[in-house]
Amino acid sequence: MEISLRALITLIHGVLFGAFFVMATYGLVVELYRSVYAEQPIKLTPQGYSRERLYLICMVALGWAAVLTGAYVIYPWYRAVPPAGVTDLALYPRFLLKSSAVTAGWHDLGMEWKEHVAWIAPIAVTMVAYVLTRYRHSIREHPQVRTAILVFAVVALGAAGVAGFFGAMLNKYAPVNGGPAIHLRGKRQ
Amino acid sequence: MTPSQPQGVERAAIQSAEFLPNGPAAAAILAAGVGSALLGILAVAADASKPVARLLTFYLPTGPLSGVTSVAILLWLVTWFILAKHWRTRTVAIGTVNATAFLLLALGILLTFPPFADLLQGK
Numbered sequence: 022m023e024i025s026l027r028a029l030i031t032l033i034h035g036v037l038f039g040a041f042f043v044m045a046t047y048g049l050v051v052e053l054y055r056s057v058y059a060e061q062p063i064k065l066t067p068q069g070y071s072r073e074r075l076y077l078i079c080m081v082a083l084g085w086a087a088v089l090t091g092a093y094v095i096y097p098w099y100r101a102v103p104p105a106g107v108t109d110l111a112l113y114p115r116f117l118l119k120s121s122a123v124t125a126g127w128h129d130l131g132m133e134w135k136e137h138v139a140w141i142a143p144i145a146v147t148m149v150a151y152v153l154t155r156y157r158h159s160i161r162e163h164p165q166v167r168t169a170i171l172v173f174a175v176v177a178l179g180a181a182g183v184a185g186f187f188g189a190m191l192n193k194y195a196p197v198n199g200g201p202a203i204h205l206r207g208k209r210q
Numbered sequence: 211m212t213p214s215q216p217q218g219v220e221r222a223a224i225q226s227a228e229f230l231p232n233g234p235a236a237a238a239i240l241a242a243g244v245g246s247a248l249l250g251i252l253a254v255a256a257d258a259s260k261p262v263a264r265l266l267t268f269y270l271p272t273g274p275l276s277g278v279t280s281v282a283i284l285l286w287l288v289t290w291f292i293l294a295k296h297w298r299t300r301t302v303a304i305g306t307v308n309a310t311a312f313l314l315l316a317l318g319i320l321l322t323f324p325p326f327a328d329l330l331q332g333k
Contacts, residue, residue, distance in 0.1 A: 092279060093271075100272075130324055159230055163232050166232055166239070169235075170235075
């Protein structure tokens with residue numbers, strides 16, 4: 022059982038950073054939406070506020086980790102140009118996708134959208150985390166601020182969802198591979 | 211004085227001490243909208259113009275995406291810093307700030323959507 026280094030890092034980017042970011046953002050949206058209809062302000066103990074802050078910090082860190090690893094580690098492998106004469110495009114996902122009209126759309130729409138829209142998510146959740154931390158005792162006194170951060174959180178969830186969906190589909194049709202093989206278990210080939 | 215009065219006064223004092231003007235939140239919200247819109251604008255600019263794409267290629271393996279995102283993030287943070295400094299102790303018209311931020315956010319999303327960006331460029 023082996024996995025290439027590039028495939029492993031892509032997995033960390035998509036599953037560890039990306040998927041956990043989507044889950045954390047989903048939790049944030051649910052909690053914000055719930056707070057709109059709460060009759061009583063939700064008061065936490067100091068430890069509770071500390072845990073809440075940790076949750077927000079982790080969510081923001083996951084978002085930035087996802088876009089930074091995506092743009093600066095995986096994207097260069099994805100868009101690498103094959104040397105002249107190379108016919109096997111397995112190590113050049115962008116060119117592999119664009120080599121067929123059936124798969125070109127995954128790049129032209131999927132990657133072209135994903136590579137930009139994904140960045141809106143960490144920008145939005147950084148703002149949301151800041152506002153929630155700063156106004157943790159008084160957010161109910163600012164209903165319009167709460168509405169704004171709810172909208173930005175929903176958009177962040179949508180943007181991360183788009184990036185996650187296209188990331189999964191791109192990796193299905195043109196997986197990022199290459200680099201040294203990492204042996205996990207069983208006999209080496 | 212009934213036993214409930216000191217509690218009420220105390221609660222009011224705590225609430226007063228905790229009350230924050232909406233300026234810092236408004237600064238963060240508007241700056242996030244600005245950052246999103248800048249991301250879209252720069253993405254379209256880099257796609258439409260080869261010189262702009264070259265100018266925004268800060269890291270060759272990543273291409274223009276490196277400059278598009280770096281510049282957008284830098285300007286988002288600068289905008290946030292400036293607005294936060296000006297609105298630190300102010301209560302601003304949050305309805306107007308929200309409407310502007312939502313418009314900028316929508317613009318950012320639209321401009322990052324390839325069919326819309328292509329339409330703008332007449333492709």
